[in-house]
Amino acid sequence: xxxxxxxxxxxxxxxxxxxxxxxxxxxxxxxxxxxxxxxxxxxxxxxxxxxxxxxxxxxxxxxxxxxxxxxxxxxxxxxxxxxxxxxxxxxxxxxxxxxxxxxxxxxxxxxxxxxxxxxxxxxxxxxxxxxxxxxxxxxxxxxxxxxxxxxxxxxxxxxxxxxxxxxxxxxxxxxxxxxxxxxxxxxxxxxxxxxxxxxxxxxxxxxxxxxxxxxxxxxxxxxxxxxxxxxxxxxxxxxxxxxxxxxxxxxxxxxxxxxxxxxxxxxxx
Numbered sequence: 001x002x003x004x005x006x007x008x009x010x011x012x013x014x015x016x017x018x019x020x021x022x023x024x025x026x027x028x029x030x031x032x033x034x035x036x037x038x039x040x041x042x043x044x045x046x047x048x049x050x051x052x053x054x055x056x057x058x059x060x061x062x063x064x065x066x067x068x069x070x071x072x073x074x075x076x077x078x079x080x081x082x083x084x085x086x087x088x089x090x091x092x093x094x095x096x097x098x099x100x101x102x103x104x105x106x107x108x109x110x111x112x113x114x115x116x117x118x119x120x121x122x123x124x125x126x127x128x129x130x131x132x133x134x135x136x137x138x139x140x141x142x143x144x145x146x147x148x149x150x151x152x153x154x155x156x157x158x159x160x161x162x163x164x165x166x167x168x169x170x171x172x173x174x175x176x177x178x179x180x181x182x183x184x185x186x187x188x189x190x191x192x193x194x195x196x197x198x199x200x201x202x203x204x205x206x207x208x209x210x211x212x213x214x215x216x217x218x219x220x221x222x223x224x225x226x227x228x229x230x231x232x233x234x235x236x237x238x239x240x241x242x243x244x245x246x247x248x249x250x251x252x253x254x255x256x257x258x259x260x261x262x263x264x265x266x267x268x269x
Contacts (some may be wrong), residue, residue, distance in 0.1 A: 012227050020167060021066065026075035028061050035061045037222035048189065048199045053219035059202050062219070067169060068092055080166050084180035093169050096168045104144045110155055111140045114162060118219045121163040134158045134188060135265065150265065157188065157194030168192060170201040174208060179258055180265050183209030184213055
């Protein structure tokens with residue numbers, strides 16, 4: 001696999017304004033396996049940045065190193081000017097992390113959990129506002145185990161926002177959600193960006209990446225093999241002579257589903 005071209009390296013630099021995340025030559029090995037092999041990129045403040053790749057591409061390991069959750073073998077990562085290797089505790093004060101699967105205290109309700117998380121950060125939390133942001137106001141006194149899949153995902157994001165993070169990491173936030181729940185979560189990501197949060201997300205849904213991300217990095221074999229805006233990457237593919245046997249339609253089956261069943265969330269207990 002070839003190294004990124006000069007165009008790719010230019011695209012790796014944060015556009016417009018200062019970078020809030022800077023990653024330089026990040027590497028991670030497990031015995032003979034190189035999981036992350038010289039990854040470099042910047043994320044601009046207020047950007048929604050996507051990391052895409054097949055299973056085993058190295059994207060999760062990359063994020064875990066940037067978040068201070070996994071030791072860095074070599075290379076550099078900084079968030080909001082803080083060196084991740086030198087001061088991971090300070091980095092954790094500046095970020096929020098939503099995971100695909102999260103464990104919460106079973107006997108506490110959503111409101112109590114948010115208060116607890118706030119205490120851990122030494123903050124007073126407006127639980128009503130947080131729950132309203134993620135459309136869970138009516139579930140304030142419910143326990144997490146009673147929530148639907150979409151509700152659990154949204155509560156996980158609410159818990160990641162308790163410390164008012166500069167950067168929010170979302171790990172496949174819409175996996176397993178129905179179309180209505182997925183599009184409501186998209187709207188939440190856009191709202192968070194409008195409020196000034198920087199969002200870094202992984203997803204296997206290419207439509208989601210096109211809809212939400214200002215830029216995407218595509219990883220494979222532990223390396224970034226392409227990085228640019230979604231439209232620029234599509235244009236580059238077409239310029240190389242790519243054509244589709246099937247002409248794109250103005251709408252797809254998901255659009256039909258939403259049109260017929262409505263945009264409102266329909267979530268059971």
